[in-house]
Amino acid sequence: MFTEHDAPPRAFAVRWLAGLCLATLLAALLTAPFTDSVVPYVNDPAVLGLVPVPGHVHRQRAEGWGDSRFGRFGVSVHDDVTALRGPTVAIWGDSYVEAWQVDDPDKVAAQVTALCGADGLTGVGVGQSGRAAADVVFLLPRYEKLFSPEAHYIVLPHLSDVLPDGLRFFDDPPRLVEVPFTAGSLGLRPILERFHLQLFWRAARTAVNGADGNRVVRLRPGPVKRPGAGAGGLGGTKYDRPVVLPSDATLEYLLAALDAATERPLVFIYTPAVPRIRANAVETQDQDAAAARHVAALAARRGIGFLDLSAAFVRAYQQTGEFPRGFHNGVPGSGHWNALGHRLVAEAICADRADRARPGGGSSAPGAR
Amino acid sequence: MLFNQIEFLILFAAVFGLLVVIRANGPRKLVLLAASLYFYAYWDWRFLGLLAFGTVIDYVVALAMEATDDARRRKRLLLFSLVTNLGLLGFFKYFNFFIESFQAAFGGLLGLNLQTLTWIILPVGISFYTFQTLSYTIDVYRRELPACRRFTDFALFVSFFPQLVAGPIVRAHDFLPQLTQDRPLSWRRAGEGFALFSFGLFKKVFIADRIAGFVDGVFASPDVYGGLTVWIAVFAYAVQIYCDFSGYSDMAIGTARALGYDFCVNFDHPYLSRSITEFWRRWHMSLSTWLRDYLYIPLGGNRRGPGRTYVNLMLTMLLGGLWHGAAWTFVVWGFIHGGVLALERWLRPALAPRTAAWPAVARALLGWAYTLLVVLVAWVFFRAPDFGTAAAVLRRMFVDFDGVLWVQPFTVFAVLLMAAIQALQLTPLAHLRQPRMLSVVTPAVVFLCWWLVLAFPATGFTPFIYFQF
Structure with missing residues (x-):
């Protein structure tokens, strides 16, 4: 297979070093369009937390295929939310609202503007990965100082976003703690972004942390005791297990805190993981439907609206054959909302706003503000 | 480990x-x-x-x-x-x-x-x-x-x-x-071993592991997906198992070579085969020659007449299938290969004179397409966890094409890339694939493999497929 004779170590080393340089150059050029960019963050005193550097354009390729341009205060789609004129609605949430997987025009905020823009309404997405309803309690007053939304919509891709998580929202007794958003290697990120070193950043992270970021080096012989194995441990993600609701008192504590954080109308938008492909079938029944109804009833008592989009998501799938979640480079029906999912949420917001404008209407909830 | x-x-x-x-x-x-x-x-x-x-x-x-x-x-x-x-x-x-x-x-x-x-x-x-x-x-x-x-x-x-x-x-x-x-x-052996190990790692981690999610998804829900998606998944599985197993073999051979020892080659562009007989000369060669030397020939091989030869072929492949895994689907996989091997042996004397006048390219293409089809159908049984799943996959491939369309770009790219690499072997450019320790090209390709493996790893644990055997 190999034709050459033994090379002297010096020539060998020179050629392998030259090969490394050539490979590095080639890898950087070939992979540039397919690599997620590194997001640099800056501490924003107005919102008391880290936000992406305004003006930065993030390229997301691992899931979906989108380019996101960040404005001030961590708000995408709009360069400066303080400069907006006319009525606005705020859309709060986690990575679903952040929506790096889709281009800016496909994000829910932009689609709200496009769909109900005839009324001069502008959608403003205030999303950040990992955020839950408890975070909104702290952020609402800060953002209301920057712009004046006529209503707040809080996206719940899963009911766990309103449940105690032992991180920011505690049970027994119920209490809320602000958890500042953190990102690793903050000092390094601007350099990586400036010099387009994302490939090497990813490679270095894999080498150090492993593909899943949880590398544990074990040199001891096996067998290895796996936690949960044989103890009825539940596999899969949170979407595979039904939620377990805490006491009503705990939930009401969070709802009361949200209620107290603003005078404006508050509406939850619940988008469960249906329709999705599971066990050789397309599942259309939300396993948490009863729990969602219970949360909706509790929210209604506080005047907080609750829009359950499971029926709308399933109907869209049945009519178009397209899933509102998932991308070509993931699994259909699983993952973040795609452009269709964002549009369905935007339609729900526009419909709710129209409903709210009618006397006695609003968020299909008796007593909604 | x-x-x-x-x-x-x-x-x-x-x-x-x-x-x-x-x-x-x-x-x-x-x-x-x-x-x-x-x-x-x-x-x-x-x-x-x-x-x-x-x-x-x-x-x-x-x-x-x-x-x-x-x-x-x-x-x-x-x-x-x-x-x-x-x-x-x-x-x-x-x-x-x-x-x-x-x-x-x-x-x-x-x-x-x-x-x-x-x-x-x-x-x-x-x-x-x-x-x-x-x-x-x-x-x-x-x-x-x-x-x-x-x-x-x-x-x-x-x-x-x-x-x-x-x-x-x-x-x-x-x-x-x-x-x-x-x-x-020696430096040369270490370099050769490292190069082989790297190519194997690339095949395993960058190709096989990254398309495993697509293949697993489709085989978990074959009734949901449409015909095109299922066909892509079956092609993708053919690539996945090849890259997984030949990648492991490359890593094994490379490791041994760096340590000073030589192993036999285990794969030789199996998907270029123009018959199932040829496929078994190119696929998992260390197993196929073992089965030939210690099972097929002791059973009598082809020395006891045509009928006994067919029986011997079938027995060898049935046991070969069972060697792979303790499941009836593996037995069916062996049955398909054994049956087609026997069929080829039976038909070859009759077909050879009739096709002799055909253009060589037409014969090669026909043989290649037929072999690939048999191998793909057999892979369905090899991959499916049960007969119900295998039947559903085959139904989507040949009968009922309606269902969810899922075309994952990387999977299509990987299938085409592997097809191109295999096809390269048929061209005068085949020598480009021979690693050269005194050229800068081999080290460059080796390190390019490492960059891609490190920058685009598959998430989740994907053990080598052949570990279960």
Whole structure:
């Protein structure tokens, strides 16, 4: 297979070093369009937390295929939310609202503007990965100082976003703690972004942390005791297990805190993981439907609206054959909302706003503000 | 321990470093033996006893066979080795299978629940090292090979870590002589080994693991997806299993080469085959030649007339299928290959004169397309967890095409890339694939593989497919 004779170590080393340089150059050029960019963050005193550097354009390729341009205060789609004129609605949430997987025009905020823009309404997405309803309690007053939304919509891709998580929202007794958003290697990120070193950043992270970021080096012989194995441990993600609701008192504590954080109308938008492909079938029944109804009833008592989009998501799938979640480079029906999912949420917001404008209407909830 | 784990790189670096320092062959082999036992114990130290038991039995049996000219005693000794080795393999690999099959067939009828008995853990690599030691005792019995006198050499032959758990199935007459010679380390061999290891790692991690999610998704829900998606998944599985297994073989061969030892080639562009007969000369060659030498030929091969030849082919492939896994789907996979091998042998004399006048390109294309179709259909049974899934996949491929369309770009890219790499072998540019240690191209390709593997890893744990066998 190999034709050459033994090379002297010096020539060998020179050629392998030259090969490394050539490979590095080639890898950087070939992979540039397919690599997620590194997001640099800056501490924003107005919102008391880290936000992406305004003006930065993030390229997301691992899931979906989108380019996101960040404005001030961590708000995408709009360069400066303080400069907006006319009525606005705020859309709060986690990575679903952040929506790096889709281009800016496909994000829910932009689609709200496009769909109900005839009324001069502008959608403003205030999303950040990992955020839950408890975070909104702290952020609402800060953002209301920057712009004046006529209503707040809080996206719940899963009911766990309103449940105690032992991180920011505690049970027994119920209490809320602000958890500042953190990102690793903050000092390094601007350099990586400036010099387009994302490939090497990813490679270095894999080498150090492993593909899943949880590398544990074990040199001891096996067998290895796996936690949960044989103890009825539940596999899969949170979407595979039904939620377990805490006491009503705990939930009401969070709802009361949200209620107290603003005078404006508050509406939850619940988008469960249906329709999705599971066990050789397309599942259309939300396993948490009863729990969602219970949360909706509790929210209604506080005047907080609750829009359950499971029926709308399933109907869209049945009519178009397209899933509102998932991308070509993931699994259909699983993952973040795609452009269709964002549009369905935007339609729900526009419909709710129209409903709210009618006397006695609003968020299909008796007593909604 | 997997070749793509950081722990393996640590082990390899330690072993390589020791071999650089230790010059004498004897101590070097002891280092390799210790490393091999650690490599196996890393998975589960409790099964070292099983490995040691089989090793001692075959070492002693071979010496005893060599020491006697009594044909009956030699046969008894061979039988003892066969029963012991195949008994252990059968118990650990097929006990659960037989219990489950019995339960499915008669459990309801007899009111039994035997599922609680299916507690046997399959020891990693047992199919590979059992076949390896079997070939040794059979070769000694046939007097084609002298018995190995040094126990540590024989133990190293059985347990040498690059090939211990998933092959290639190394023959004693290829490997034992290497242990008696000094195996000098060199920059060239280290470079060659590193290059092969890197190409294997690329095939495993960048190709096979990254398309595994797509293949798993479609095979988990074949009734949901449309015909095009299912066809892509079946093609993708063909690429996945090739890249997974040939990638492992490349890593094994590369590791051994860097340490100074040579293994046989295990794959030779199998998807370029123009018949199933040719496919088995190119796919998992260490297994196919083992089955030929120790099963097909002893059964009579093609020496007892056409009818018996077909039966022998079928038996060989059925057992080959069962060797892969304890499930009826593997038996069907073997049945398809055995049936088509027999069919080719039956039809070849009649077809050859009729197609002789056809253009060579047309014959090649037709043969290639037919072979690929048979291989793909057989892979469906190999991959499917049960017959229901296999039937659903085949229905989507050939009958009912409606369903969700999912075309994952990377999977399509990987299938096309592998097709292009295989096709390159048919062109005058084939020589470009030969690694050259004095050229900058090979190191560049090697490091490019590493950049891609590190920058685009598959998430989740994807063990080597052949580990389950």
